[in-house]
Structure formats: C-alpha cells, structure tokens
Amino acid sequence: MAHTYQYPRAALTVDGVVFGFGAGELKVLLIQRALEPFKGKWALPGGFVHVDETLDDAARRELFEETGLEDIYLEQLYTFGAVKRDPRERVVSVAYYALVKLSDHKAKAATDAAEAKWFPVSQLPKLAFDHADIVAVALARLQGKVRYQPIGFELLPPKFTLSDLQHLYEAILGAELDKRNFRKKVLGFGLLVALNESQVGGRHRPAQLFRFDADKYEKLKKRGFNFEL
C-alpha cells in the first residue's frame, strides 16, 4: 500500500550502541549487515521506526529482534540527521545507548543472533553509515557520566571486586587510574557494601567482594557527585 504526502519525508530509524564490560574491556555489540548498502559491513543494531510505536519501543524492539537482548538499561543518546548519512535517501536516526551485564547476555547474543558480536571499543571494525560517529558520541556520554554520576551497576555482575570496578572505569576512560586514590574515593561515596565473601582465583590473593547499595546509588544518580579521576 502506498502512502502519499504533500512534502517529501525523511525515513526515521533507531540505532543502539550496546555497551558491555568483560575481561577488563569495554565492548560494543555489532551486527553484520546482510543487505545493501554496506552489505557485509559491521553496524549498530537498529532499524525503521513503525508509525504507531514510540521511539523507545522501536529501540527495544529492534535490539531484541537483532540481538536477542531484552530488559536492558536503555537511554536516548542523540538524534543524527546529516543529510547524506544514508546513501539511499534521507534517513534521520534516533540513537540510544544501552548498558548490559555481559555475564547475563554473553551467551544469548552469540546464539540467538549468529551475526551479532561483541567488539572491544578500542578495536572496532570499520562501521557502516555514520555509526562510528554514533559510537563516539555514546562513549563521550559514558565518559562524561562517570564523572558526575555513579555508573557500573548496569555493567558489572552483582558481586564484584574493587579491581573489577577500577578496570571498568579505566576501560571507559581509556586511561590508567591510581589504585590507592581510586579506592579511597570510591569507598568515600558510601556507595559500596562489603560482602562477607571473597573472590578466590588466579595468582592473586583472595579479593573482597562488594555489591552496590541500591538506595545510595539512586540518590547519587539524582544528586550527582564529582569523581575527579
């Protein structure tokens, strides 16, 4: 069925930058395009917005259809509207970013969607469309956020060590942090609850496990802080 309008209209899409954290690395979930344009190239999961669904719903639906992910932390990022960003026609894309625990979702993305794959953010392949720009804006948002809001709850497993948390911050910021300084600051926020458990393994001595204090986490998210890193 054809749909006719008085003026030409842009097509509207959503694209999602899904961040995960594993093995000390910040990762992004990409899919390999099956169709032209950019056939065979890696791209962000996404697709066209239906005329009767909200943008958030479209983003959740596309992420689920293309990567099997559901019930994830999702936030609108920015809307990309360069005139020639799609070679076919004018396409405006509302970009989202999502944070997932790799521990929950690793298997899923690898099985349900054969073409979905996690890439370290520092070693992304050449991406289709302006998706490299979208990833850059998402990463900048994440880097900005860690300075004034707690982050990590959505990216770390429920129990983690201070090293895990430091590695997450280092992976997001792409910089090494001073261990003593980091611990002092992060413990100073009163955000972490020490568990009666340690992580045993590897060459290292057992490391204290922590969880986030959910109330304090929500409060600091609202109030903000200054995490001078």
Place this chain on the structure above:
Amino acid sequence: MAHTYQYPRAALTVDGVVFGFGAGELKVLLIQRALEPFKGKWALPGGFVHVDETLDDAARRELFEETGLEDIYLEQLYTFGAVKRDPRERVVSVAYYALVKLSDHKAKAATDAAEAKWFPVSQLPKLAFDHADIVAVALARLQGKVRYQPIGFELLPPKFTLSDLQHLYEAILGAELDKRNFRKKVLGFGLLVALNESQVGGRHRPAQLFRFDADKYEKLKKRGFNFEL
C-alpha cells in the same frame, strides 16, 4: 507534488526552548499559534524539517523565522516521539534548547515577531502539544548542567556582578543559595576576572563587576567540576 512511500512515515519537526535571563528571572520565549491545532495557544517556536537540511539547520531556521533570533547558543536536547503527541498525525520532534542574552535580543523578539513573548519559567501559560514536557526536560538539563559545567556566559551580559550570577543560579535551580558560600565557591574556580569597574545604581552600594575568563570557562566546560549548591 505528491511524495509516495511504501510505509507510512512520521512527520519530523524541530522545537526550541529558548532560555533568557532578565530582572532576576529565568525566562522562556514562546510564540502564539496562529493556526489549528491549538490556535491561539502558546507554544515553543519550531516547525517542519526540510528533507534537505540538517536538524541543526532546521532548528536555527525555525527560530530565526519565528522569533528573529540568530547566532545563538543552541544544543540538541532530546527527541520526543509519543505516538499521539500531535492530534493531526504522527509527528516526531527533535527538541533543542538555546541560551540567549536578553540584553542582546529583547528588542528583536518584540518587534520582528509580534507574537513572540518571554515568560518567566515559573509562570508559563498552558502550552500546546507536549511542549510543557519539553520545557521540563530542558529545565532539568539546565539544572543538571550548572552542577558540573560552568554556565552563564551565554545568559549574562558581558559584565556582571556576583549578585547577578547568584540570581541566575537561583533562577535556574528555583532555590535560594547562601550568599557567602556561593561567592566563595564561584571565586574558587578562578573563572571570573574582576574588572576595574563597579555597577552603580539603586539603593545598594557600588558592586564589583566581573567578566568570565574565556579560556578557563572553556577548560572547565570540558573538564567539568562539582558545584555543590
């Protein structure tokens, strides 16, 4: 000329929340709608995105056409896509917010566009569409921003007193701030340059005038800070 597509398409608009600061109040620039829907109601300036212009260009063009404003500080805010936000059909709107110096723009908005008017943000009339939501999101963005980035350069005249700056923060936050504490903190950032001038007038004794240190301002904008207010 008719334009035909295989699937129905949303119309795409831009809307602008223009903030100004004057007489101790944070204000928003509104226009009175000349056409249905919401004829006669106050609304944000905005309109349809042309298929061959970027979103930023569309926002600048619409603001100029509807309010006479140009060369202003403009940032994309959020994209609003509730399915029934426009009673006519599906319309997705990319919202922007702008900061202007009322001293520069007051006259213009009053003459070029007879129907444009500044309203104190605390006393807005009932707005068309979901524009009250858009203003709320813009205000929340501004309130968040003052905590971790310097702001005010775009809203204050080139020379201002510490009282002006405090009143701006109070107007944005909708809360009174402690004068001594505010001054100590704001001077501590090294952001302000004391001028060899005072403001004389009213019942008060002459007040020291300041300007922003542009370099320091840009640095703090990038690096961020924690302005615990």
